Amino acid sequence: MQAQRIQMDNSLSEMQRKLGSDQGQWRISEAEYLMRVANHRLTLEGDVATSITALEAADSRLRDTHDPAWNSVREEVAREIAALKIAPTVDMAGLSARIGGLIRQVDQLPLRDQGGIPPRPPQASESIESLTAEGFNLRKILDDLWEGFKSMMVVRHHDRPIAAMLPPEQRYFLYQNLQLKLEGAKVALLARDEGLYRDSLRAAAEWIEGNFEMEAGEVQALLAQLQGLGGEVLLPDLPDISGSLRILHARREALEKQGERQ
Incomplete structure (x- = not known):
């Protein structure tokens, strides 16, 4: 202002x-x-x-x-x-903050029949490790990012048997895709594109229902927040x-x- x-x-x-x-x-x-x-x-x-x-x-x-x-x-x-x-x-700042909060919660959601910690991103190839000091620094940055990312996770224990683990890169992108869908909703919000905003929130909810543990309390809570956000009117x-x-x-x-x- x-x-x-x-x-x-x-x-x-x-x-x-x-x-x-x-x-x-x-x-x-x-x-x-x-x-x-x-x-x-x-x-x-x-x-x-x-x-x-x-x-x-x-x-x-x-x-x-x-x-x-x-x-x-x-x-x-x-x-x-x-x-x-x-x-x-319309409280644009408030709605944006709410979506940002959901994005930060994504990493804590348990996958369906999986453990709760997201997988480490795919390992860099050996050729990268054998590069110069510049390549070494890049690998170290990736390692540091992963350690910080892992420290925020909570291990989930299930009463029923855990299915065979997905490949690490697939598990990683299940989380990443959900974050991107929520980021899309945030961008649509700031652009006041109500159609894209609702579509992005709906896509995020469908992604959760198809890939995450629906019986988990945190998953249900996040879905409830998505439903609430979807009811907001951006263009009164x-x-x-x-x-x-x-x-x-x-x-x-x-x-x-x-x-x-x-």
């Missing part, structure tokens, strides 16, 4: 410099710019808070003209601000705030024509 305000202020300062000393003219131009920002942020990003801030700033510019010719625009701006203040909002119905901009354009055009006749 702070960065967006700084960007708006910088743009307004540049506009004022170009328009020169005609304060009435640059205040109207500033108001128009701010109203465009409000429409852009709301329409493309659903950013209610920034839209309110921009419209309030636009109203301030119109007020400072001390010209009653713009009262009809200000009245429409006031109606739009009031509508935005009661509009539904938002008010139309383009009316004030249309009125401003119409009023300015009328004033310009009036000036030409005089």
Whole structure:
């Protein structure tokens, strides 16, 4: 929010410099710019808070003209601000944090008829080990990453016999694929792509049901959280705030024509 305000202020300062000393003219131009920002942020990003801030700033510019010719625009701006203040909002940061928490839980889920510790990634070939010190450093990094990864795991003991273990690389990618599906949901969330968001969460749930131990409490808990996230609305119905901009354009055009006749 702070960065967006700084960007708006910088743009307004540049506009004022170009328009020169005609304060009435640059205040109207500033108001128009701010109203465009409000429409852009709301329409493309659903950013209610920034839209309110921009419209309030636009109203301030119109007020400072001390010209009653713009009262009809200000009245429409006031109606739009009031509508935005009661509009539904989406806690994007909160939803993103919830998905991030699920991604961190993936490594702790037990596979179906498997132990609970994910397998070590496929071993590097002997040719890599025989390379220069640069190759050795890469192998050491992989080893260190695995040790840290393994330290977060919990061994699961099952009451029933454990089936034959999957190949290590296959077990590793069962976890990796689930994490990628959740990352996809997070990206879709930030892009406000509701269809892709729901599809990604659904794919993650189906992957869990097909590959992980469904009787485990942590698996059931994660599935419940996925279901809750899937019920979130990313694109709520938002008010139309383009009316004030249309009125401003119409009023300015009328004033310009009036000036030409005089």
